[in-house]
Every structure is written in C-alpha cells, then in structure tokens.
Amino acid sequence: MDVNEKYFSNITKRERAIFEGGISMGALFHQFVGTPVNESTRENLERTIEDSFKLQPAIEDVEVKINLNDNTEFDYISLSGDMLDVRIHTAVDDVKAVIRIEFIEELNYPLMYVEEI
Amino acid sequence: MDVNEKYFSNITKRERAIFEGGISMGALFHQFVGTPVNESTRENLERTIEDSFKLQPAIEDVEVKINLNDNTEFDYISLSGDMLDVRIHTAVDDVKAVIRIEFIEELNYPLMYVEEI
Amino acid sequence: MDVNEKYFSNITKRERAIFEGGISMGALFHQFVGTPVNESTRENLERTIEDSFKLQPAIEDVEVKINLNDNTEFDYISLSGDMLDVRIHTAVDDVKAVIRIEFIEELNYPLMYVEEI
Amino acid sequence: MDVNEKYFSNITKRERAIFEGGISMGALFHQFVGTPVNESTRENLERTIEDSFKLQPAIEDVEVKINLNDNTEFDYISLSGDMLDVRIHTAVDDVKAVIRIEFIEELNYPLMYVEEI
Numbered sequence: 001m002d003v004n005e006k007y008f009s010n011i012t013k014r015e016r017a018i019f020e021g022g023i024s025m026g027a028l029f030h031q032f033v034g035t036p037v038n039e040s041t042r043e044n045l046e047r048t049i050e051d052s053f054k055l056q057p058a059i060e061d062v063e064v065k066i067n068l069n070d071n072t073e074f075d076y077i078s079l080s081g082d083m084l085d086v087r088i089h090t091a092v093d094d095v096k097a098v099i100r101i102e103f104i105e106e107l108n109y110p111l112m113y114v115e116e117i
Numbered sequence: 118m119d120v121n122e123k124y125f126s127n128i129t130k131r132e133r134a135i136f137e138g139g140i141s142m143g144a145l146f147h148q149f150v151g152t153p154v155n156e157s158t159r160e161n162l163e164r165t166i167e168d169s170f171k172l173q174p175a176i177e178d179v180e181v182k183i184n185l186n187d188n189t190e191f192d193y194i195s196l197s198g199d200m201l202d203v204r205i206h207t208a209v210d211d212v213k214a215v216i217r218i219e220f221i222e223e224l225n226y227p228l229m230y231v232e233e234i
Numbered sequence: 235m236d237v238n239e240k241y242f243s244n245i246t247k248r249e250r251a252i253f254e255g256g257i258s259m260g261a262l263f264h265q266f267v268g269t270p271v272n273e274s275t276r277e278n279l280e281r282t283i284e285d286s287f288k289l290q291p292a293i294e295d296v297e298v299k300i301n302l303n304d305n306t307e308f309d310y311i312s313l314s315g316d317m318l319d320v321r322i323h324t325a326v327d328d329v330k331a332v333i334r335i336e337f338i339e340e341l342n343y344p345l346m347y348v349e350e351i
Numbered sequence: 352m353d354v355n356e357k358y359f360s361n362i363t364k365r366e367r368a369i370f371e372g373g374i375s376m377g378a379l380f381h382q383f384v385g386t387p388v389n390e391s392t393r394e395n396l397e398r399t400i401e402d403s404f405k406l407q408p409a410i411e412d413v414e415v416k417i418n419l420n421d422n423t424e425f426d427y428i429s430l431s432g433d434m435l436d437v438r439i440h441t442a443v444d445d446v447k448a449v450i451r452i453e454f455i456e457e458l459n460y461p462l463m464y465v466e467e468i
Contacts, residue, residue, distance in 0.1 A: 001223050007230040011135065015231075018132050022139030023229055030148040033268040033312065034382055036406040041399075048392075048399035055387045055427035074343065076406035078267065081312055106118050109308065112140055113124040114132075148268055150429065151384040153289045158282075165275075165282035172270040172310035191460065193289035195384065198429055226425065235457050241464040249369050249465075252362065256373030257463055265381040340352050346374055347358040348366075 013095040018114055020058035021090040021099035025112050028053050028062075028088070029081055029101065038076040042066050045079075053088065060096070061089040067103075081110045130212040135231060137175035138207040138216035142229050145170050145179075145205070146198055146218065155193040159183050162196075170205065177213070178206040184220070198227045247329040252348055254292035255324040255333035259346050262287050262296075262322070263315055263335065272310040276300050279313075287322065294330070295323040301337075315344045364446040369465055371409035372441040372450035376463050379404050379413075379439070380432055380452065389427040393417050396430075404439065411447070412440040418454075432461045 008016055028049060037045055050062040065085040071077045081101075088099040100115040125133055145166060154162055167179040182202040188194045198218075205216040217232040242250055262283060271279055284296040299319040305311045315335075322333045334349040359367055379400060388396055401413040416436040422428045432452075439450040451466035 003224065003228070007228060010234060011231050015132055015135050018128065018136050019139045019231060022136045023143035026140035026143030026145075027147045028143075030144045030146075030268050031385055034264050034315075036403045038406060041402045041406065044395075044399055044402060048395055051392045051395060052387045055389060055392065078315055080314060081268075107120065111120070111124060114128050114136060117127060147385045151265055151381050151432070153286045155289060158285045158289065161278075161282055161285060165278055168275045168278060169270045172272060172275065195432055197431060198385075237458065237462070241462060244468060245369065245465050249366055252366050252370050253373045253465060256370045257377035260374035260377030260379075261381045262377075263381075264378045341354065345354070345358060348362050348370060351361060 013092040014097070014117065016092045017058065017090045017095045017097040018099075018117065020056070020092070021088045021097050021114070022112070024053050024056045024059055024062075024088050024090075025086065025099045025101055027056070028064075028086060029084065029110075029112075033079055033081055035079045036076045037066065037068070037079050038074070039068060041076075042068060049086075058090045058092055059088060060091040061087075063087040063089075084110060087115065130209040131214075131234065133209045134175065134207045134212045134214040135216075135234065137173070137209070138205045138214050138231075139229070141170050141173045141176055141179075141205050141207075142203065142216050142218055144173070145181075145203060146201065146227075146229075150196055150198055152196045153193045154183065154185070154196050155191070156185060158193075159185060166203075175207045175209055176205060177208040178204075180204040180206075201227060204232065247326040248331075248351065250326045251292065251324045251329045251331040252333070252351065254290070254326070255322045255331050255348070256346070258287050258290045258293055258296075258322050258324075259320065259333050259335055261290070262298075262320060263318065263344075263346075267313055267315055269313045270310045271300065271302070271313050272308070273302060275310075276302060283320075292324045292326055293322060294325040295321075297321040297323075318344060321349065364443040365448075365468065367443045368409065368441045368446045368448040369450075369468065371407070371443070372439045372448050372465070373463070375404050375407045375410055375413075375439050375441075376437065376450050376452055378407070379415075379437060380435065380461075380463075384430055384432055386430045387427045388417065388419070388430050389425070390419060392427075393419060400437075409441045409443055410439060411442040412438075414438040414440075435461055438466065 098116040215233040332350040449467040
C-alpha cells in the first residue's frame with residue numbers, strides 16, 4: 001500500500017507540511033509538560049525532546065529552548081507550556097515549513113503558529 | 118492585538134483548519150496515552166477526552182472511540198495509541214476539516230490523516 | 235503464581251498501603267497535567283481522573299478537586315499540579331491509608347504526603 | 352516551616368523511602384509513556400528519564416533500561432510500559448530502598464514492587 005497515495009492525496013504538499021508540523025507540536029507539548037527539570041538537566045532534556053520528535057513523519061529538524069525564568073527558589077520544577085520555545089522544521093518534497101510555539105506576553109499564553117512557509 | 122491578523126495571515130483558512138486539527142490530534146494522543154482504562158470506565162473517558170479537546174482553538178467537535186479489543190484478562194490496561202479511533206472536526210469560518218486517527222491493519226500502526234476537507 | 239507472596243512479602247501491609255498510594259499519586263499527577271480544562275469541563279474531568287485511578291491495585295477511593303483559581307481571562311487553561319487537591323484512599327486487608335496532594339502556600343508548591351494511616 | 356516535621360512525622364524513615372520511590376515510579380511511567388523512540392534515541396532517552404527523576408525528593412539514583420524488543424519493522428514506536436525496566440534508589444537518612452518496575456512474563460504486564468529494603 002502506498003500510504004501517501006491512499007491517505008494524503010487530498011491535500012497539497014504545503015498542507016501536509018503544516019499538518020505534520022502541527023501534529024508534532026501538539027504532541028511535544030502534551031508529552032513533556034510535567035517533566036521535572038532544573039538548570040542542571042535543562043540542556044539534556046532539550047536535546048532529548050528534539051531527538052524524540054525528529055523521528056516523526058516529515059520532521060526535518062526540531063529546536064527546543066526551555067526558559068526556566070526566575071524559578072531559582074526551587075530544587076526543580078515541572079515543565080510547563082509557558083517555558084517552551086520550540087521550532088519544528090518540516091519538509092514534504094521541496095516544501096518546507098517552520099512551526100513555532102512561544103510564550104506571547106501580550107496574550108499571556110504560549111501560541112502555536114506557522115512561522116515560515 | 119489581532120492574533121489572527123498578526124500570526125495567521127500567512128496561511129489560508131483551509132490550511133488553518135488542517136493546522137489546528139493536527140495540533141489537537143497530536144496533543145490528544147500524547148495527553149491520554151497511559152491512562153488506566155477498562156470497560157467500566159471507557160465511555161466516560163471517551164466523553165472527557167472529547168470535552169477537553171473541544172476547548173482548543175477552531176475545534177468544533179471531537180468523536181472518540183476506544184477499542185479495548187481482547188484485553189479482557191486484565192482488571193484494566195493502559196490506554197495505547199493502537200486503541201484510539203478519533204475524529205476531530207475543525208472549522209475556520211466556512212472551511213471545515215475532519216482529522217482522523219485510526220489503527221490501520223496493513224500498516225500495523227495508528228495513522229493520523231485528513232479524512233475530509 | 236501468587237504475586238503478593240512472591241513480590242510483596244518483604245513489606246508490611248501498612249507499607250504496601252503507602253506504596254500503592256504513592257504510585258497512584260505520582261501517576262495521576264503526571265498523567266493528567268497538561269489537559270485542557272475550564273469551568274465547564276472541570277467536574278467531569280475530576281470524575282474521570284477519580285474513576286481511572288480507582289482501577290489501580292489497592293485503591294479504594296479517589297477524591298479529586300481541581301482549583302481553577304482566578305484563571306477566568308482564558309477560554310481554557312492547561313491543568314497544572316498547583317491546581318490539584320487530591321486524596322487517594324488505599325486499603326490492604328484491614329490497613330487503610332490516605333495519600334494527599336495539595337498546594338501549600340508556605341512552600342509555594344504542591345506537596346504529596348501521607349495524610350492518614 | 353519544617354516540612355518533614357509537619358507532614359512526615361507520622362511515618363517511619365523506611366515508610367518514607369517506600370513512599371517517595373512509589374511516587375517517582377508512578378510518575379516516571381505516566382510521564383514518558385507515549386514518547387517516540389527507536390534504537391538511535393533509546394540511550395539518550397534512558398539518561399534523560401534518569402536525570403529528570405533524580406531531581407525528586409529522596410531519590411538517590413535511577414536506572415532506566417528500555418527494551419525495544421522486536422519492533423524493528425517501524426521507524427520508531429511509542430514508548431509503552433511493557434518496555435520499561437527501571438530501578439529507583441531512594442534514601443531517607445540511613446534507610447535505603449530500591450523500587451522496581453519490570454515486565455513479568457507470567458503476569459503479562461509490568462509490575463511495580465519493592466525490590467530491596
């Protein structure tokens with residue numbers, strides 16, 4: 001069975017690049033929110049999140065930055081969506097997209113959007 | 118700030134409907150996989166997953182079916198992706214999409230795709 | 235095989251009641267943190283969390299209260315550990331325990347402890 | 352406030368070592384189940400799980416082994432509880448415990464128990 005032919009012929013390559021990036025961004029957020037983290041484990045956790053989601057379909061690269069901000073009073077904290085600054089790069093043939101999540105001060109919540117297409 | 122104007126003017130309504138549905142499908146999978154479930158709790162869990170993800174942007178409706186299959190020997194099992202049959206209905210103005218996850222026998226894994234657009 | 239005989243004969247009934255309650259409390263926190271929730275879905279989510287974890291070994295009852303506090307500006311928020319007030323009642327034969335998580339103002343984080351034994 | 356005095360004086364050091372280990376084992380399972388993994392990312396994911404849960408109270412060491420078994424036909428799979436072989440070492444003053452999860456063939460599910468105390 002040709003999966004692409006059977007299940008994805010109803011959308012364009014551009015739409016597929018957006019779709020797969022959206023899936024992985026939603027997945028990444030809900031998989032890792034809650035993980036214990038502090039400054040000593042931050043970088044390795046960022047790399048592991050990147051490597052885990054680079055495995056998913058059409059994902060070319062993942063860049064994760066965790067902002068611990070001013071939570072220095074605690075031994076560790078639970079990772080929350082507000083701390084995430086992530087770019088997921090997708091590619092479907094020659095079409096590339098970058099999906100972003102970042103905390104927007106004005107909205108007071110982390111927004112997921114298509115940064116480049 | 119007009120969020121749509123500032124962050125989503127680079128994609129079409131059709132692309133936005135696909136994007137938001139992809140996000141919610143990836144999120145749903147990774148949020149609830151691992152939840153203890155058996156036949157007595159299945160229906161209420163399905164409704165709670167539906168209600169939780171209907172809260173997300175552009176989501177009009179969510180239909181969740183959990184297939185416990187032949188796991189009758191256990192008091193309960195951990196929800197896995199293979200058990201999920203979900204349709205997420207998105208709407209951006211007049212454009213509607215249905216995002217689906219279902220276990221595909223031939224692939225031997227659960228596939229996420231755009232069922233209707 | 236007698237599981238209790240083989241794997242749990244090295245601890246007392248009291249210790250087992252504490253152990254199983256600790257497992258379920260850690261599990262509950264990390265399973266559901268991140269779930270989208272607002273006032274309209276709060277009660278049903280509480281019931282689903284209760285029902286899901288009542289399935290685990292030695293769990294007699296679970297009481298979940300989600301405190302949405304002053305997050306009224308948002309359409310919904312992601313469930314965080316700070317919002318959880320939970321009691322897990324365990325029983326091993328005649329020994330009963332209550333494991334609690336609640337946000338402690340003075341600590342500024344949610345604490346898990348044995349409330350009754 | 353002395354947290355130990357106020358919240359943990361009703362249990363022994365031995366019980367506390369079992370309690371904290373139980374919490375972290377339940378947490379670890381439900382936090383990471385669902386994570387995409389394959390042979391190329393397995394080791395780094397194991398180290399990240401170890402480092403994340405070493406941050407929690409009374410945890411002295413964590414040893415994680417992920418068994419991918421015969422899932423070689425897939426580009427990657429979702430981490431499931433059946434793949435986990437984990438030892439969590441806790442210490443409360445001079446009392447030490449080892450909490451274990453491992454898949455037990457005879458039970459056909461992963462069991463959490465106190466391996467050493």
